[in-house]
Amino acid sequence: MEVQELVESKKATDCKDYPVWAALLWFQGSYDLAVFEQAKTEIKSDSQILFAIASGSDADDGFNLSMSLTIKPHLHHQNHRMHKPTSTNSRDWTQIYTVYGMEQWQTLLFLVFQATLFSIMSILFLLYYQPICQFLDTFFLLTATSSTGGGSAARFAAGFIGCVTALSAVCLFFAAGNFFYSSVGLRYEMAQRIVSCVNDWSNVKVALDIGCGRGILLNAVATQLKKTGSSGRVVGLDRSKGTTLSTLRTANVEGVGEYVTCREGDVRSLPFGDNYFDVVVSATFVHTVGKEYGHRTVEAAAERMRVLGEMVRVLKPGGVGVVWDLLHVPEYVRRLQELKMEDITVSERVTAFMVSSHIVSFRKPIQHILGPCEVRLDWRC
Known part of the structure; x- marks a missing residue:
């Protein structure tokens, strides 16, 4: 059934006093958001809405859904549009930090310290790669029953440890940045969204x-x-x-x-x-x-x-x-x-x-x- 025909048929039922399915739209792997919004506004905004995308090629098999979103009067789940703050509520993070400072700054300091420590370790592995390989080679010779392959094992161990420390430094810096953003900029943005819920x-x-x-x-x-x-x-x-x-x-x-x-x-x-x-x-x-x-x-x-x-x-x-x-x-x-x-x-x-x-x-x-x-x-x- 065409979308317009479906919308018209639902409008013709003139259901006012009880929840009805406002629209059921299926497409082949994609959906038209504009049509979905039109269907919502033309029928009733507080009705039950089932919006589904069919992964199968047959409309009769259209209940083989790749994604579905049900919005009911008792529990709405709105993706990417629940009370977004307007641009007038935007504020520079430096202004927010100047006024409010930051809670749990010890956690941020610990993350930055750990990230810096791992960064220094990875740089040292890069600068002193050969001496580290020689040290590890000696260690492998002392602990292994055979000396064959000791040099390659030492180089692999040194390279692996250096990569792990560098990756750990990147992850810790990212975690520190996310923690700071969540504590300052994101907290302010979400406060505006919370206010807009009323x-x-x-x-x-x-x-x-x-x-x-x-x-x-x-x-x-x-x-x-x-x-x-x-x-x-x-x-x-x-x-x-x-x-x-x-x-x-x-x-x-x-x-x-x-x-x-x-x-x-x-x-x-x-x-x-x-x-x-x-x-x-x-x-x-x-x-x-x-x-x-x-x-x-x-x-x-x-x-x-x-x-x-x-x-x-x-x-x-x-x-x-x-x-x-x-x-x-x-x-x-x-x-x-x-x-x-x-x-x-x-x-x-x-x-x-x-x-x-x-x-x-x-x-x-x-x-x-x-x-x-x-x-x-x-x-x-």
């Missing part, structure tokens, strides 16, 4: 940033409140009192000090009442909770789920929560589904700190009527 900031009275750190996300929220003319405030919560003092300083530098409040507290038991905040956000923090147990342990996962439950507890009905985190996003999505959150949205994969990361946003239901077999949810579980 459609209307003018009605936000109180927002919460869990694990605010130096305040990049915290100040981004405060800046948005200031732009919209809101009288609201954003509270930054961190585990360290020294960090909160630094965060207040950066807020004053950014000119949003009157919109920002910081306090120390335990994120696993937030010091706020139920249904208190209109918006709750967090950036690369939740995965650090429970790390004393080891990131892959059941105990650490339980601690992370406690933080997520606390976020939901303090969020007002109809409020929006946004989390940017590393590695454990699938766990968060499953937990949010268990807690009956609405409009769960997962961004595309973003490499941060040499691992995968995603932004997860959700909305707390305004009202949930309990069925005969349901029990009231305890967000703190």
